[in-house]
Amino acid sequence: MSGEAAKQTDVRGAGAVDATGADLSTVLGKAVAVLRAFRVEDRVLPLAELVRRTGLSKPTVHRIAGDLVTYRLLDKDQRGYRLSGGLFELGMRASAERTLLEVAMPFLQDLYERTRETVHLGVLEGAEVVYIAKIGGHRQARSPSRTGGRMPLHCTAIGKVLLAHADPELQQEVLAGPLKPWTPHTIVASGLLRRRLATILEAGVAFEREESTLGLLCVSAPVLDTGTGEAVAAISVTGPVGRFRPEAHVAAVRAAAAGIAGVLARR
Structure with a gap:
């Protein structure tokens, strides 16, 4: 890329915000845009692909990627760049999530031993649930969740529990939609979802019945702050249709x- 072309690319980025919200x-x-260019399935990305995904000039991406390698946030080999273990170290220093994970893990392990089904721990971030732990055995059902991954609130059991206990502003934002239909069973009518949230508050648990993934059932309960009553997190047990009965695990999930x-x- 010529110097003039590179200059034009960076001018286009000036004051702009990319798809991930990074201020270019x-x-x-720009460094955040480079890091967020990596997707879950990516192992290594060549420089050209980072340029394409970020929309930044090649010299800019090359310079920033080099700095990220220096600070152990990226690694580099002959094929390109990959996320480094330094990011994992930083993530594990996140105080609130680390404390929650340390406290929750024995209960999650006990819940898995009782149910032998996939167990999740998730927290609210924006209008999504972020999974900070997932325990599953050899026969775990296939699900779209992963540790560190995100899912919408309206189509998951954990998400609906967190949304039911969220502040009215966030509830209104989500209910205003659009509510994406992940499967034919996803609740996409705001009035119906609002009624389900009220039921969740009364019952203390939420169910998902093939709303995020066909063939998947789930039951979830909130981890409540004993002082404020706010949901600091939620846990769930997930299993496949035909083998898993979520109602049978309500007491175990609540207890955990x-x-x-x-x-x-x-x-």
């Missing part, structure tokens, strides 16, 4: 969530 008018924003909440309160 700042060096930090209450146990996590109790330990957090004592801390």
